[in-house]
Amino acid sequence: MGIDEPLSPAGRLFVQPATHQIINGVLGLERPLELDALRTVISDSLMIKHPRFSSLLVTDDQGREYWRKIELDIGRHIILRSDPVGEGDNDEEVVNAYLADLTVSSPLNTDKPLWEVHLLSAHKCVVVRVHHALGDGISLMSLMLTLCRKLDDPEQTPTIEPLISSTRKPRKLGTLEKVLKVLKTIWFTLIYVCEFLMRGVWVNDGKTVVRGGEGVELWPRKLVTAKFSLEDMKAAKSVVANATINDVLFGVISSGLSKYLDYRSPNSLQEGLQITGVALVNLRPSPGLQDIKELMKKNAGTAGWGNKLGVMLLPVYYHSNRSDPLEYLKRAKMMMDRKKLSMEAFLSHQIGHFVMKFFGAKLASSLNYRVICNTTFTISNVVGPREEITAAGIPVTYIRTTSSSLPQAITMHMVSYAGKADMQIQVAKDLIPDPEKLAKCFEDALLEMKEYAGTIIKKPG
Known part of the structure; x- marks a missing residue:
């Protein structure tokens, strides 16, 4: 399906055992999201159009890593957890405990592209897991927000602006x-x-x-x-x-x-x-x-x-x-x-x-x-959206990430x-x-x- 593309130097760093990294992003929602709605949102997003999200990580005989393009099966990347995933006083505590476990003991399977989405219906949130070799936090947060829309303009994706804009011109130096x-x-x-x-x-x-x-x-x-x-x-x-x-x-x-x-x-x-x-x-x-x-x-x-x-x-x-x-x-x-x-x-x-x-x-x-x-x-x-946003028409209550x-x-x-x-x-x-x-x-x-x-x-x- 095309010529294998070598990993960037930074990408190679993040697949080494000592520096292996996965980014775990969370979108909290006002109410539970249905599985079919999530599948539709992912299918319609720019996320799966990026070649890294439809490429396998492969290694040649000399130990060099490459990206190999394949046909993407979205269903393999969505993990539905309809029942509570733990015990705790509130959803935040349970979701944080779930994420804490993922940070140590849950690598991404290399028989499919290195990302997955966990739908935690009982806790009204979506966990997006992406290998750091695919991109940094800025890249991946920007891409994750293509799953969302503005609350006050459902046809528009979120816009990102600096926290503080300045119109002051820098002083000329002597x-x-x-x-x-x-x-x-x-x-x-x-x-x-x-x-x-x-x-x-x-x-x-x-x-x-x-x-x-x-x-x-x-x-x-x-x-x-x-x-x-x-x-x-x-x-x-x-x-x-x-x-x-x-x-x-x-x-x-x-x-x-x-x-x-x-x-x-x-x-x-x-x-x-x-x-x-x-x-x-x-x-x-x-x-x-x-x-x-x-x-x-x-x-x-x-x-x-x-x-x-x-x-x-x-x-x-x-x-x-x-x-x-x-x-x-x-x-x-x-x-x-x-x-x-x-x-x-x-x-x-x-x-x-x-x-x-x-x-x-x-x-x-x-x-x-x-x-x-x-x-x-x-x-x-990471600076996120200043305005409120939605995912599949449901207001997003928080955006969080860990690694x-x-x-x-x-x-x-x-x-x-x-x-x-x-x-x-x-x-x-x-x-x-x-x-x-x-x-x-x-x-x-x-x-x-x-x-x-x-x-x-x-x-x-």
Whole structure:
């Protein structure tokens, strides 16, 4: 049915045993969805028109992986779970437990294209599982939304806009400022790329109750949801000049982890202890989700379909009983400004490509695995639709995502939708038995920032 197409370097990375990854997306619905309606939605969507969704993963005699086009049988990809899939106090708890099990023990069958849809009728949701080799979170979320329509215009697919649009033109830089900017870019790039390489060899975070390590990806998982309001995040950032939603998120992570460590390890940690995360960065020219037709163009280049991801090491610091919660945000912004000025994310992608090309997939996978083992958490943030949407005419109540387990004890994926931002917190439950407490620490951290920002705004003058 055509010539086999080799996997991209990033695709090859995600099929290696040490870095094997599946993305598990969830659409919550206002009421149960019928099987026939789901089949119709999938059949009519752009999802199955993408060649990756009708291709098998095959391996030749030399161990090279390829995509082989086949005739797609949609019925094999839909899994109906009409009865409850577990016990719990509410649907959210049961669905999270179901997803937690999928992150460790449920690979996708390689005798069919690497995706499937689970219809959990009793819990009013749809789980979309897609192998990371098919694309990154931006690609797959953009594609998943082709299953949906706008609530107020059922003929239109959801549109994706930045959380905050800005019409302010960037200030023109003088010659000296341009030279200083170039020098800063070179300096920060050298520092951060060296740090990244050292993480892949020997440098690691100190031992804490939230630190994982080699083999932890095989341990049982728990999954909980931290819920944020985008208005609260905007209120917090409004009192810190030029702060972004991502700055607020990383400030919340720093503050929340400090709160949790105070709870689990009171008076036992050194003030200012560094806790390092891996932040996934979209390398496409346009931020946020993309127009799916643009993504699927063959000549789209760096703006197109696939795994256009880089990583940044994200250092946050433990501080106990800080009186000004906005200090976490200010520190996060200062650090992120330096990271964005550097080429760390771009070069991390290029280093992986180089190692894959000249030394093979196993070494590239081992390098990535060591970086993850030597850090404490992974974080990603995807901007979803600002307006409410429907699936098969049923209003969507939430959009959430998580991934396969990693050697880290904490993995966090945030998706915003219709004024809310839900962060799925996946933990190794033998190390973090109370992830609900961790989620509460994050939620409280944002509320404290918002309330403190409110007192600043109310001050006269």
